[in-house]
């Protein structure tokens with residue numbers, strides 16, 4: 444596939460892991476056959492036309508036609524991208540490309556050196572955390588994302604954004620009303636939010652694709668907010684793996700601080716088992732905030748998104764336990780307990796001494812926590828009824 448022997452070795456290692464993971468989980472890889480691409484393409488074109496038709500009232504016909512052409516062109520380009528392995532999922536892989544570009548474009552602005560581009564790909568791990576592994580016999584690393592990670596984070600962002608009480612202020616910025624009791628009431632009442640959250644988490648843990656969301660989740664300002672949150676979560680996931688690569692190069696967390704304007708101080712990472720993981724998180728926080736700033740988005744929302752990512756990782760972990768690990772395949776790269784990682788996030792905010800930003804983040808994350816707590820409880824109840832409850836009855840009937 445490629446003339447570079449080191450890159451070939453990386454791709455072979457990805458393929459070996461993909462074979463193992465697909466066999467272990469029983470999940471079927473989406474084969475990249477011309478026929479499949481054509482069918483997906485026809486379906487996607489239909490969806491695109493639908494979306495443009497719904498926007499016809501405020502989109503001029505010329506702008507609509509321009510958008511349509513732009514999207515079709517990007518799909519055509521995506522169809523041409525060479526894949527690292529025959530088992531690679533084209534659309535998941537193509538979704539990772541802009542993330543790699545984003546991170547690599549953010550490094551210089553933070554005063555960090557550029558890194559040789561790692562080989563990357565996808566695996567059906569069922570894990571929200573991505574993986575960075577050395578490739579035996581080379582000095583290179585590979586970065587692996589769960590195949591459905593990017594779409595999963597987008598779907599979750601749509602629900603979370605819908606649950607947060609956001610409105611568009613007079614100056615067109617998004618504003619939030621952070622009242623936890625008010626939010627608890629509104630989420631518990633919004634059956635569509637609870638249904639959709641359950642549907643997304645359930646599909647993720649059993650390895651299925653959920654149906655498309657209804658228009659409830661695509662209204663403004665929730666739509667914009669969902670885009671910001673999911674972008675930041677994607678960047679954080681990729682940034683964490685680049686964090687490992689930076690640590691490999693001996694670049695300590697905090698190396699970027701002087702450039703980004705925070706006070707000069709010593710950044711302390713707790714020593715011990717999780718030191719590398721927490722170090723990678725610190726780099727990822729900086730990269731996420733740096734990417735947000737680069738795109739002209741408030742970096743505080745990026746921090747809220749990271750908190751959301753970590754909470755969702757925990758929720759998915761619990762959901763897997765309830766359905767007894769279906770569709771799951773573990774690589775030997777465990778991540779620290781979420782509470783520890785979230786504690787570090789707080790410490791990072793304090794270190795940056797951004798009092799005002801800290802207050803906004805804390806208010807929003809408190810709201811987010813309340814909303815996710817309700818959605819989690821509802822989802823676990825349903826999974827318990829479907830997977831555990833049924834088994835319990837069998838236990839009683841057959842004495843298994």
Ligand SMILES: [Zn+2]
Nearest residue numbers: 683687720723
């Ligand atoms: Zn890690």
